[in-house]
Amino acid sequence: MTSQITGRPERLRQERRVVTEIPGPKSRELQERRVGAVPPGVGSVLPVYVTDAGGGVVVDVDGNSLIDFGSGIAVTGVGNASPRVVERVKEQVERFTHTCFMVAPYESYVAVCEALNRITPGDHEKRSFLVNSGAEAVENAVKIARYATGRQAVVAFDHGFHGRTLLTMTLTAKSMPYKHGFGPYAPEVYRMPPAYAYRWPTGPGNCGPEAAAQAIDQITKQIGPLNVAAVVIEPIQGEGGFIDHAPGFLPAIAEFCQANGIMLIADEVQTGFARTGDMFACDHEGVVPDIIAMAKGIAGGLPLGAVTGRADLMDKVHGGGLGGTYGGNPLACEAALAVLEEIEAGGLVERARWIGETMVPRLRALAEKHDVIGDVRGRGAMIAIELVRGASKEPNPELTAEIVRRCHAAGLLVLTAGTYGNVVRFLPPLVIPEHLLVEGLGILESAFED
Structure with missing residues (x-):
């Protein structure tokens, strides 16, 4: 597969692939080792242990390939292991x-x-x-x-x-x-x-x-x-x-x-x-x-x-x-x-705008169906939804955690944020292929439907 941005062949297959439960057995084994070596104050969003990453995917030790909507908290905008x-x-x-x-x-x-x-x-x-x-x-x-x-x-x-x-x-x-x-x-x-x-x-x-x-x-x-x-x-x-x-x-x-x-x-x-x-x-x-x-x-x-x-x-x-x-x-x-x-x-400024123009309408349509989505906001490839308990706008961190858990289990890496712990944030790599961006949004929509 050739990158939509660089025109070079992709080093990793740009596909979501879930072959074990997430986290899988090898990740769980590494997590046990971590407990004995790393203090608990150093947290992790998702304890899957990574062996490879690039484009719009993160691959773990169990062979799962997750769609990356986190970019290492906005670090790998140009992708992991960008050839340049x-x-x-x-x-x-x-x-x-x-x-x-x-x-x-x-x-x-x-x-x-x-x-x-x-x-x-x-x-x-x-x-x-x-x-x-x-x-x-x-x-x-x-x-x-x-x-x-x-x-x-x-x-x-x-x-x-x-x-x-x-x-x-x-x-x-x-x-x-x-x-x-x-x-x-x-x-x-x-x-x-x-x-x-x-x-x-x-x-x-x-x-x-x-x-x-x-x-x-x-x-x-x-x-x-x-x-x-x-x-x-x-x-x-x-x-x-x-x-x-x-x-x-x-x-x-x-x-x-x-x-x-x-x-x-x-x-x-x-x-x-x-x-x-x-x-x-x-x-x-x-x-x-x-x-x-x-x-x-x-x-x-x-x-x-x-x-x-x-x-x-x-x-x-x-x-x-x-x-x-x-x-x-x-x-x-x-x-x-x-x-x-x-x-x-790569025209990544324009690419970020395209990501926002792709994500925001889908998220707003989702919000119209589910009143627990109180707000859709952000710009470019920095987008979030705030989850509440309907019209009261009371923060809903429990639902947020459940939505994120379901996304992770389905092979979509997303992050939370917010003073009240009730925001799901999306930071996809600016080089993410279109089909993965669309598939990731579909997983999010399914999590709410479920």
């Missing part, structure tokens, strides 16, 4: 695996930063540097904002998720499982309401301007704008349930920040790199952040994060104030350059 990524990483690993950019630099790090300066929102002069993860990117973005402004307060939003380090855990809104028992938390972090249209008291049409006015009013009264170093926000809240802020909210927050010397930090860790049908989710309403934090889809599965910001901000930090031993590892840099080539050559 594999080729560039292979070439690099034969040359050298590490020198530390802060000791003996190399061109690929610079090339990634040049590319990020070019493709991130805004035509102003920028600087970038590389780290290992999304949490590290967000934490460094806050460091830079505090340094550049001389202020301490940081504003985050309800339902937001920014990571598991001390500062990013503090920024994160959800207690269980991310914060419970891990305090005390970092000081000078304040939380505001987002523009959650489905649950806005006066209705979705009023949400954007009203939510912005409320957040700005609370910042002004409770903190004082001149004390705020940064506002940190996900353009679409990921772990919080794919909450796509109502129109007008982000531009209003950006305008308030600009008027008060506050740095707007866009956490595009999950939304970046073509996932939402734009290269970055901020592009949708023309919002230009001062600093942008990135990771996940940047390097096709290799650990890499990045911070890009206005040159006048980034250049203020003293020498040695930024960096890390592994940040911008040469293998990950080569992978990132291959990902950017793949996005452009």
